[in-house]
Amino acid sequence: MYEDGPTRAALKQFSKDYVTAQDSIELAESLAPTVADTILTVVLTAATGVGGTVIVARAGQALFKQLGRLLVSLGKVLKKSELSKHIVSKLSNKPERFEIRRPEALKLSEPKRVEGNGNDGTMGGESVVPDSKGSTLIDSMEPAEAKRYQEYWNTGGDTAAQVSPGIRVSHTETVPSSRAGEVYERTTYYDEFGRRRKVTDYTDHSMSDGHTNPHDHYYDEVYDNGLYVNKKIKNPETGSTTFNR
Amino acid sequence: MNNSVRIKVLDLIDSGYWKSVQWKEWADAVILKFDEPPYWVIELSIVKNSGEAISILRESLAEVHYKDDINHKSIILGYMFLRYKEKEINLKEFLTLAWQETEAEEDVGSPSNSDIFEMYEACNNSSGADEKFESIVDRVCKNFSYNAECAAKALLEVNGYK
Numbered sequence: 001m002y003e004d005g006p007t008r009a010a011l012k013q014f015s016k017d018y019v020t021a022q023d024s025i026e027l028a029e030s031l032a033p034t035v036a037d038t039i040l041t042v043v044l045t046a047a048t049g050v051g052g053t054v055i056v057a058r059a060g061q062a063l064f065k066q067l068g069r070l071l072v073s074l075g076k077v078l079k080k081s082e083l084s085k086h087i088v089s090k091l092s093n094k095p096e097r098f099e100i101r102r103p104e105a106l107k108l109s110e111p112k113r114v115e116g117n118g119n120d121g122t123m124g125g126e127s128v129v130p131d132s133k134g135s136t137l138i139d140s141m142e143p144a145e146a147k148r149y150q151e152y153w154n155t156g157g158d159t160a161a162q163v164s165p166g167i168r169v170s171h172t173e174t175v176p177s178s179r180a181g182e183v184y185e186r187t188t189y190y191d192e193f194g195r196r197r198k199v200t201d202y203t204d205h206s207m208s209d210g211h212t213n214p215h216d217h218y219y220d221e222v223y224d225n226g227l228y229v230n231k232k233i234k235n236p237e238t239g240s241t242t243f244n245r
Numbered sequence: 246m247n248n249s250v251r252i253k254v255l256d257l258i259d260s261g262y263w264k265s266v267q268w269k270e271w272a273d274a275v276i277l278k279f280d281e282p283p284y285w286v287i288e289l290s291i292v293k294n295s296g297e298a299i300s301i302l303r304e305s306l307a308e309v310h311y312k313d314d315i316n317h318k319s320i321i322l323g324y325m326f327l328r329y330k331e332k333e334i335n336l337k338e339f340l341t342l343a344w345q346e347t348e349a350e351e352d353v354g355s356p357s358n359s360d361i362f363e364m365y366e367a368c369n370n371s372s373g374a375d376e377k378f379e380s381i382v383d384r385v386c387k388n389f390s391y392n393a394e395c396a397a398k399a400l401l402e403v404n405g406y407k
Contacts, residue, residue, distance in 0.1 A: 207365060210341030223303045226312030232349070236296040239261025239325075241345045 007074065159186060161219070161230035165194040195221065196230050212244040248311045250406055251285065253399045255302040256317050258295050260324035261342070262396075268298060274407040318352035323396025326389040336385065340365040343389075356388045364388070 184203035191197050196219045204213040218233045232241040254271070257263040263271075272290035276282045285305040292298045322343055329339035340361055347358040356364075364385055371378040 205344075207341055207344065207362075209337050209369075210345070223307035225317070226310065228307070233296070234259065234261075234299070236294045239259075239295070240342055241348075 159188045159196065159199055161196045163190055163194040163196075165192065195219075210240065211242055215245060216243040217241055218243060248306065248309060249313065250403055251283075251302060251306060252311065252313065252317065253320070253403050254289070255299065255306070256320045256399060257324060257403065258298050258302070260321040260328070260396075261295070262324035262328055265293065265295070265298075271403070271407060278407065316352050316354075318346065318350065319355050319392050319395045320399050322346055322352070322355050322389065323392035323394070323399075326385075326393050327396055329385075330393070336368055336382065337365065340368060340385070354391050360388065 184201060184205075186202065187200045188196060189198040189200075198219065199217045200214050201211075201217070202214045204211040204215070219230050220233050221228045222231050222233075224231060234241055235243055254263075254268065258268055269290055272286050275286045276290060283305075285301055288301045288305075289298055292301060325339055325342050325346065328334050329336060334342070343356070344358060344361045344365060347355065347361060351357055364381060367381045367384075368378070371381060
């Protein structure tokens, strides 16, 4: 409270007025209280019901008690306000309303391509760069890990159903198809909670009858046999999971 | 009415085998038959499109935390096959739908995603009226016979409630 300019000025004036209002004996005993003394006195009066120093006349104790409560409340508000200022000043060095900022979307780098070894930039087991001995990344794994790795890529490496909230901007990646040999570009879109909502495939999967290039898939969280899962929605018109353009 | 029927109705609509005419007819018959028909059946009788119908059924299954051991992929593929057999869709359309259905998750007992694509390609490379095409049709029918059987059984159970 003492650090707050307007409060300090008001209490200083209060101290002067109070002292002026006392008779000469009380004035002599008060020894001209400072603002800090006044704050301490009223707060103690509020807390204990008894005057903290001799400046408090018995008749004025009730009023001091009331003032003390008000000052305690004011102190809390000022403290809160001061803490907020500190947070803001550390972030921006200027007085502004503090708000939590959404994290920036991650920018993913282009997949690396290595010439001459069939690497398609997908990290798939078949695409791992062999070393001078002709062994691949899978060869260096424990059998269980290699199996899990291979199984994952055998699923076609489906795009992530959930990412960190705030990443709404899509990212494009080169992905292996569930069919051997096919690699295509895929863009995934997420909602504000990081849930997958749409995927655009830049291919017709060699099925030009059923797919345009590009075509979209829409996703939603649906109850599926005991669990809510992020699944492709079907087009009510065709019963297909593909939404052609 | 048990939950098994509810999920089988979902399969029928999800596969596209039942259109609004069929599910409304079924729901109306169930409403007439039972003194206190389930609420989801009443809702089903008034929805207009398959998307809404599927949402109602999924939500009602979620409310009862329904879970079963049957792989419904087999049944859904079976209904898709029946759509082809009943000439609602042609062979290429059927194979495209079946390929999409097995794209994310395959089913033991049903043709694999790559098998379905092979059949699709073979179909694409034939004129549609030659011997080669007939052999493709035979192969498709043979491959999806298990699914057709699963779908027929499920349909029988659902219709038993009318």
